[in-house]
Amino acid sequence: MNIAFDAKRAFLNDTGLGNYSRTLISSLASFFPQHQYYLYTPKTGSLFKPDADNIRIQLPEKPFDKIFKSAWRSRSVVSDLLNHHIHLYHGLSHEIPQGIQHTQVKSVVTMHDLIHERYPGQYPWLDRKIYSRKFRFACRHADAIIAISEQTKRDLVEFYGANASKIHVCYQSCDPGFAQVSTNETKILVRRKYKLPDQYLLYVGSIIERKNLLNICKALRSATDVHLPLVVVGKGKVYYDQVKQYLQENNLEERVLFLSYFRQENGTTGVEASDLPAIYQMSRMLIYPSFFEGFGIPVLEGLNSRIPVITSNTSCLPEAGGNAAFYVDPGQPEDIAEKIRLVLHDDALVSKHIANGVAYAQHFTNEKAATAVHQVYQSLF
Numbered sequence: 001m002n003i004a005f006d007a008k009r010a011f012l013n014d015t016g017l018g019n020y021s022r023t024l025i026s027s028l029a030s031f032f033p034q035h036q037y038y039l040y041t042p043k044t045g046s047l048f049k050p051d052a053d054n055i056r057i058q059l060p061e062k063p064f065d066k067i068f069k070s071a072w073r074s075r076s077v078v079s080d081l082l083n084h085h086i087h088l089y090h091g092l093s094h095e096i097p098q099g100i101q102h103t104q105v106k107s108v109v110t111m112h113d114l115i116h117e118r119y120p121g122q123y124p125w126l127d128r129k130i131y132s133r134k135f136r137f138a139c140r141h142a143d144a145i146i147a148i149s150e151q152t153k154r155d156l157v158e159f160y161g162a163n164a165s166k167i168h169v170c171y172q173s174c175d176p177g178f179a180q181v182s183t184n185e186t187k188i189l190v191r192r193k194y195k196l197p198d199q200y201l202l203y204v205g206s207i208i209e210r211k212n213l214l215n216i217c218k219a220l221r222s223a224t225d226v227h228l229p230l231v232v233v234g235k236g237k238v239y240y241d242q243v244k245q246y247l248q249e250n251n252l253e254e255r256v257l258f259l260s261y262f263r264q265e266n267g268t269t270g271v272e273a274s275d276l277p278a279i280y281q282m283s284r285m286l287i288y289p290s291f292f293e294g295f296g297i298p299v300l301e302g303l304n305s306r307i308p309v310i311t312s313n314t315s316c317l318p319e320a321g322g323n324a325a326f327y328v329d330p331g332q333p334e335d336i337a338e339k340i341r342l343v344l345h346d347d348a349l350v351s352k353h354i355a356n357g358v359a360y361a362q363h364f365t366n367e368k369a370a371t372a373v374h375q376v377y378q379s380l381f
Contacts, residue, residue: 207236
């Protein structure tokens with residue numbers, strides 16, 4: 001079978017959507033090598049360099065499509081799918097091209113979340129309109145919908161009236177690098193590279209209002225008996241400025257290290273993905289009290305890293321954390337502070353949760369994630 005992907009984010013996105021795309025494509029090519037995989041992207045980049053024999057990269061070929069790449073991706077790519085004898089097209093991030101519903105090509109779309117519908121105030125008006133139009137179109141015309149959590153499935157039915165019978169919940173997997181124990185040499189090198197403190201708390205995620213970094217900082221302020229610094233991996237704009245202002249007003253600037261803005265001695269800025277497992281594994285805990293997620297991959301990364309994970313008791317996060325995470329009310333900084341204290345002082349309970357995390361994380365391996373998606377493909381033929 002010839003399977004095509006909207007691979008733009010696999011090549012160009014360095015956050016969650018890109019990680020999902022890269023991991024799933026690579027896993028499918030590895031575990032189901034009998035198929036040919038076509039990656040349709042307006043351009044390539046340094047983030048993804050697939051080298052499997054059954055993967056083929058497809059760039060715009062016609063002069064018009066090379067100029068109007070966005071139009072190619074959203075509509076005229078359909079003619080390329082037909083020319084390349086594609087049997088199935090998978091939109092990996094909420095979209096499928098217009099016109100595909102009038103062809104013999106089967107279509108699948110992955111829906112990650114509908115956060116713009118739940119929190120419209122956090123998105124510009126035009127962005128919300130564009131997202132809603134594209135997402136609704138994909139839900140209406142795709143032959144199958146993959147939701148990355150039960151929460152997302154419920155939202156698709158609630159907000160878009162999507163047909164529940166064609167929605168399949170297929171959980172994401174986690175980069176297996178997080179489950180591999182970093183050597184002491186690697187940890188020493190990473191600690192020196194980013195000038196990390198000996199012990200620290202960890203937050204990983206975009207610095208946006210929904211992900212709730214400000215309440216972590218408020219928890220640090222209230223937990224006067226907790227003296228560990230917080231290392232933040234992630235970037236932001238307006239909300240980042242709000243967090244920085246709060247830290248300044250409360251004399252907490254020295255307590256929080258924004259690693260993604262850290263300039264290394266060689267002049268580069270940010271955190272290399274290959275260093276993340278060691279950064280996780282050297283931390284005392286991951287704190288991720290997001291108000292709402294489609295799934296929450298950092299939770300899974302923390303469980304695989306064998307560290308305690310504090311996360312929210314809302315949305316899909318209990319799906320990601322299972323019986324292994326420590327849960328908090330994300331709107332209550334005191335609750336977050338109390339869980340930080342608990343994790344720091346109850347070694348027996350922490351050991352139990354870490355053991356649960358190692359076992360629970362086995363539900364989210366690359367092979368299981370790829371197999372679940374492949375079963376959706378097979379159901380269409």
